[in-house]
Every structure is written in C-alpha cells, then in structure tokens.
Amino acid sequence: MQGGEAIGWDEGAAGVAIGEGAHEHHDFAGEIRQPRQANGGKGAKGKNDVQERSVRAQAAEAPVYEEGRGSQRDARVLAGAQALLASGALRPYEQLRQQMESRPTCRLTLSPPRQEVLDSRERWRRARSAHLRLGFYYLCEQCDKWHINLAGGYALTADGAVATCAHVLTELEGMKEGYLIAATDDDEVLPVVEVLAFSMGVDSAIVRVRSSTPFEPLPLAVDTLPGDPVWCFSDPVDKRGYYSEGIVSRFVRRPFLRKRDLKDWPKDKEVPRPTWVETTTDWAPGSSGSALVDAQGNAAHGDT
Secondary structure (H helix, E strand, C coil): CCCCCEEECCCCCCCCEEECCCCCCCCCCCEEEEEEECCCCCCCCCCEEEEEEECCCCCCCCCCCCCCCCCCCCHHHHHHHHHHHHHCCCCCHHHHHHHHHHCCCCCCCCCCCCCCCCCHHHHHHHHHHHEEEEEEEEEECCCCCEEEEEEEEEECCCCCEEEECHHHHCCCCCEEEEEEEEECCCCCEEEEEEEEEEECCCCEEEEEECCCCCCCCCCECCCCCCCCEEEEEECHHHCCCEEEEEEEEEEEECCCCCHHHHCCCCCCCCCCCCEEEEECCCCCCCCCCCCEECCCCCECCCCC
C-alpha cells in the first residue's frame, strides 16, 4: 500500500488489521504482523509486541525487471560486454559476417521432443532458461558511447548452438564498430563465437554462444497444429521477460525477402518461400528469434 499503510494480523484475531506508520513496500502492500510476548518470558502478561516481515506477491525465483526513469536497466549488460571486449573474448563482426556468407546449413544432434505436458510454472522456467537476448554491442557513428541492440534467441543444444532470426545478425546502419553478444535473462553476457548456419532467404540463423555452464535447450516440436496452445517468452519493445499465451493460428508459405532485398539475388536462383507459423501470442520488435513453446516445453517452430 502506498502512503505508509500496513496490513497484518495478530494470532487469535478475528480479522485483518490495517494501520498507519509502516514502511512502504513497492512489491506488495504491507507487512505480516506476528505477535511476540512483551517481556520475552513464557506466560508473561501484558501487551504483545508486533514482529514484522515483508510479504511479496512474487515467488522467490520470480525475476523483477527494472524499468522507468533512472533504472539503468542495461547497465549490467553493457558492463559485461565491455569486460568481454577488454578480455579479447568477442569476435570481430567481419569474421562472423564471412561465415554468414558461406554457411547456409549445419548439422546438429538435437534432443527428441518431450511428450509429457508440463505444469504452467515448469513451462515458464524452461522457456526462460532457454531464452537468450542476442544481437549487437556496438559503437555508433553519432557519438563515442557503446550501445546494445538485442532481440531474441533460444538454445538448441547444451553446448551453445542457439537459434535466432537472420535479420537479428545483419549489420546495423550507422555502426562504427560492433560485436555479436548474447545475454541470459539474468544479464550474464556471453560471446557469440561462430555462425553455424545463416539464411536470409528463410530469415533463420544458428550461432555458437560460448558459456562455462551448459545451456538448457528446447527440443523442436514436430506435430504442431492450428489451435494448439503456445507461449512466448521474449522482450517486445524493451519489455523484459514478457511471457504471453496464445494459440497457433495457421501456417502460411510466403517469401521473406522483399523486392529491395532481391537486387543482388542471382537471377537463376529461386527465391525461397519458407513456411511461417502465425500465432495470437504477444510479440513486437525485440521478440524476433524468440521461441514459441508448446504445452510440453518444445519449441513449436523454427524462429519468430
């Protein structure tokens, strides 16, 4: 509650008491008040003191994201990326771009799809654990500051093969110097060290992200139908850790490349027409590359 009110109860009391003078708690409205005997001895008579402890709506494992003026929400990622750059762990973008041009496919050993339906909390945990923010740590041409521009991705294998959209990896306009990075939802920053596969024609890419601990990958679903429930954990328009529910609406086949993208396309090469999944989950710029997760905790498609 705002304005210094507190909510609590006493043992033996018939109801809930609301009073003045408590500390403000932004994550939950008030305090639990538990009694203790005034003199500390058994059987002592007199008034009970009130012992207070915070009560929060969220479970202990629920992340709370910083937002709003003064939040410095990207400070940890920027600091982590700067440390990787100083240590020499980041790959020059030109090296990765050359791999994009020469590696249209790759071969991976994937986990089989899960069959057991997960409860809602376990499904969220798995979606969050597999999710990575992925994109650029870069110096722009307009100032002398470093910035980040991140979308989404998700782990395919425990050793760091990560799926995303090809357009997430394409060079930013006005980028003076840049490096590809990944970050967990806990803001651990990791280097992208290799492009395993890249196809702008189907807007899909797989990169290698280096980590000292194994990833928790999502298996790929192979039996998705319209009407199936799906969930999306992503960061639309900088809304960190946004988790929404919907259904698969339909599948559609259409080109990703637009006319302006085809000026350098070989005339004797067919323009790809990938199959897309459409969904009613919430998504927006920033969600690109993030997984749709089915009821069993599988990725229900290739990329957003």
